[in-house]
Amino acid sequence: MFPSERLKGIDVFVCVAQAGSFTAAAEQLHLTGSAISKSIARLEGRLGIRLFQRTTRHLSLTDAGMAFYRTCTGVLADLEEAEHSLKADASGLRGSVRIDLPGAFGRAQVLPLFLRVMQDHPALIPHISFSDGFVDPFKAGVDMVVRIADPQAWPDTVGHRCLAHERHILCAAPAYLARQGIPLTEPDLEQHQCIAYGWVDGRVNPWSFADGQGTTTRRQVAARFVVGNGEGIVTAVMAGCGIAQLPSWLVQRQLDEGALVQVLPHLATEGLPIHLAWIKRRETLPKISLLLEALVAGLTLGDGR
Known part of the structure; x- marks a missing residue:
């Protein structure tokens, strides 16, 4: 089949899916209703699948139809972007770009990078969302995602790169340490108020400790406070409620300003990897390659901060 044959009926299919009726x-x-119906029938026959579920009052995409719709709209968007790229000069990057970021890390570390890029390229229109679960950029219809997680088995449609690793440190407010003393060894933590991450079902996340031999051990601590949000833990630590283990990027500003102090630095550990993933077929578009370069440079140099 010639490549041009594969394009027949695609515009009609997308229009029907978006309009909701023939x-x-x-x-x-x-066009006539008959022409629309015949075009969809020919497309379904060529693909060997049913794209729409039809009733007398309702028209909806089947599961296969929804998957095909996402692919078609992505291809059409790429064609539109290719036209824009041919018309635009090097300083004329334009159009929308969709990014999904992890909540706290995205707001603290990634969003400022995007804002600086946007100032230099005002014709770019970012659509930024925040979520913390695993996201396949291709299936979700976003151009790129940043994730802090264990390595994922990314599909072939997705490019990916590990940029850095978190660094988990123990920290407290100077006022708390002045009141309770500075712990010098891990057992000293038993005499301190520890603030841990936990869930509504009662589970408490264990802390990680370096043992000096290049390995890490995880142990539960007797938590005085349990908070189910990293930024909430920072608030509690800043208020002088105790010692917490946090990723350094979440508290770097407070550490730099002296509002928080790192304790037991020899127990600090490497945390989860920070991944950048993107849709492969869009990586050569100027606006996508620009943002990928900005993220690689900014987050790699930060190395877990």
């Missing part, structure tokens, strides 16, 4: 699509495309 009649509405026919009006938009200035």
Whole structure:
């Protein structure tokens, strides 16, 4: 089959999916309802799948139809972007770009990078969302994602790179240490108020400790406070409520300003890897390659901060 043959009916299919009916699509495309119906039938016959679930009152995409719709809209968007790229000069990057970021890390570390890029390229329109679960950029329809997690088995449609690793440190407010003393060894923590991360079901995240031999051990601590949000733990530590183990990037500003102090630095450990992932077929678009370069440079140099 010639490549051009594969494009037949795609515009009609996308229009029907977006319009929600054959009649509405026919009006938009200035075709007859019969022509629309025949075009969809030919496309379904060529693909060997049913794209729409039809009833007398309702038209909806099947699961296969939804997957095909995502692919088609992505291809059409790429064609539009290619046209923009040919028309734009090097300083004329334009159009929308979708990014999904982890909540706290995205706000603290990644968003400032994007804002600096946007100032230099005002024609770019970022759509930034925040979520903490695993996201496949291709399936989610986003151009790129940043994730702090164990290595994922990314599909072939996705490019990915490990940029850095978190650094987990123990820290406290100077006022707390002046009141309770500075711990010098791990057993000293038993005499201190520890603030741990936990969940509503009662589970408490163990702390990680370096043993001096290049390995890490994880142990539960007797937590005085349990908070289910990293930024909430920072608030509690800043208020002088105790000692917490946190990723250094989350408290670097407070450490630099002296509002928090690192304790037991010899127990600090390497945390989870920071991953950048993107849709491969879009990586050569100027706006995507620009943002990928900015993230690689900014987050790699930060190395877990």
